Amino acid sequence: MRAVVYDAPGAFSVREVPVPEPGPGEVRLAVEMAGMCGTDVHIDAGGFFSRYPLTPGHEIVGRVDALGDGVTSLARGEPVVADNTVLCGHCAPCRRGEPLFCANFYSLGVNGPGGFADCVVVRAEKCFAAGDLDLGTAVMAEPTACxxxxxxxxxxxxxxxxxxxxxxxxxxxxxxxxxxxxxxxxxxxxxxxxxxxxxxxxxxxxxxxxxxxxxxxxxxxxxxxxxxxxxxxxxxxxxxxxxxxxxxxxxxxxxxxxxxxxxxxxxxxxxxxxxxxxxxxxxxSFAQTHCFERSLALLRSGRVRTDGLVTHEFALGDYGLALEATRSDRSCVKAAVVP
Ligand SMILES: [Zn+2]
Ligand SMILES: [Zn+2]
Structure with missing residues (x-):
């Protein structure tokens, strides 16, 4: 499959990488759209807590493409949005109910492989059904959760x-x-x-x-x-x-x-x-945990409107153009990558 891969800050290419296999409790998504946000510009510059090599993309909409062992809550072909946060559950902040400060905070697209790729592997419980939302709305699930x-x-x-x-x-x-x-x-x-x-x-x-x-x-x-x-x-x-x-x-x-x-x-x-x-x-206020359900409820009801937000769509191979549009094109409200 193809993926955007950073070897170091500012140094990326779109290239062939092995298709990731979902482990127990995980699913592989075929990415349908991945939103780009200001954080991706910071990540491009080596900011945030990025870890390299890195495939960015933390606003992920896709279809379930393969199921790991033990996954019964999802079916192949199901359209979902993915909560990109992975919390360890056993560090001191997690144990006192403040998972946002997880000492092992792992975030797909920030310090783990994200959605600017044909496929991404996500924990099954982090997937939320989104088949009733158009792509331009579903891709706002993560920013709205934040x-x-x-x-x-x-x-x-x-x-x-x-x-x-x-x-x-x-x-x-x-x-x-x-x-x-x-x-x-x-x-x-x-x-x-x-x-x-x-x-x-x-x-x-x-x-x-x-x-x-x-x-x-x-x-x-x-x-x-x-x-x-x-x-x-x-x-x-x-x-x-x-x-x-x-x-x-x-x-x-x-x-x-x-x-x-x-x-x-x-x-x-x-x-x-x-x-x-x-x-x-x-x-x-930094990122989010456990807010996807409420985000999707707001998007579903139309209480939070998103029409007109995604102004620019780019193919995976044009990732650099998406980055440039986000950085400096004033006609761009939000850019999205469509693998
Ligand atoms: Zn973001
Ligand atoms: Zn933790």
Whole structure:
């Protein structure tokens, strides 16, 4: 079969590799679509906790192609989405019920073989039926699951005034769930008009176009709309220039929610007195575990809309183009690879 294989950061090729055989409790999926997200750009640069050689692709939709010993819950040909997280179950965090911090966190497409390939092997219990969803919706199951976890962490108070920086696929799903989760007003600030149009079509109350190279220029507009600050300010960009202005937009007693993945080396100044005096809360949210069922319920009901999100589809051999579109094509909301 063919797979994208990285031998080192930035050094990939699409090549023939042996077809993986599912072990006991595992299944092999024939990949139908694998979504690309900002994390894949970080992985390309050697970030996150990538391990090489690596086949990336952690947003996986496929059909069951072969069953390992003991698998009775799935049948060949069944369309599923795969939860890419594999938790050890026996380390200290797993034993205290915090599997996201699993000391042996193993994630298909990050430090284990993922979905940018003709086939991928997944644990049977990590597969969720998705035959009723079109591919462009099913491929959002993983990012939406991450947003569901984010909402769990945020613990939003009903009636909150929320500002979200970033209108990538994640920001757009997050803005919808914040609205459904009880926010009185959701504002999305981002540099691309087309993505802001999508945000409005999904029900975002207010959109603000910001300058990619200087987001601080939008401060007067953002402050005028919430003179006392926002109850919650979310960064879904990971960009230093955005993170630096977030705390100043949070109202006294409010929350800055770090959702976007920043470069690991990035640091920004923090004024402890401000956090102390204004009783600010800073929360982070990373990936997810155990959120696929709720993600799929939201996608199924249409409560989270995904129409128009996958703007670019690429063949496996054009993986490099998918990466480039995600990195720098402003018309690209989400790229997906279709093996
Ligand atoms: Zn992702
Ligand atoms: Zn563990």
């Amino acid at each position: 947003v569901v976890h984010g909402l769990d962490v945020l613990d939003l108070r009903p009636g909150a005034d929320v500002l979200v920086f970033g209108a990538g696929p994640t920001g757009l799903v997050l803005a919808q769930l914040l609205a459904h989760g009880g926010a009185a007003r959701v504002t999305v600030a981002a540099p691309t008009a087309r993505k802001l149009d999508l945000a409005r079509s999904y029900g975002t109350d207010v959109t603000v176009e910001i300058d990619r190279s200087d987001p601080a220029r939008a401060l007067p507009v953002l402050r005028a709309a919430a003179p006392d600050g926002y109850d919650v300010v979310v960064d879904a960009t990971g960009a230093a220039s955005v993170v630096e202005i977030c705390l100043g937009l949070v109202r006294d007693g409010g929350t800055f929610f770090v959702y976007g993945m920043a470069d690991e080396q990035l640091s920004v100044p923090l004024h402890p007195y401000e956090v102390f005096r204004r009783e600010l809360t800073i929360k982070g």
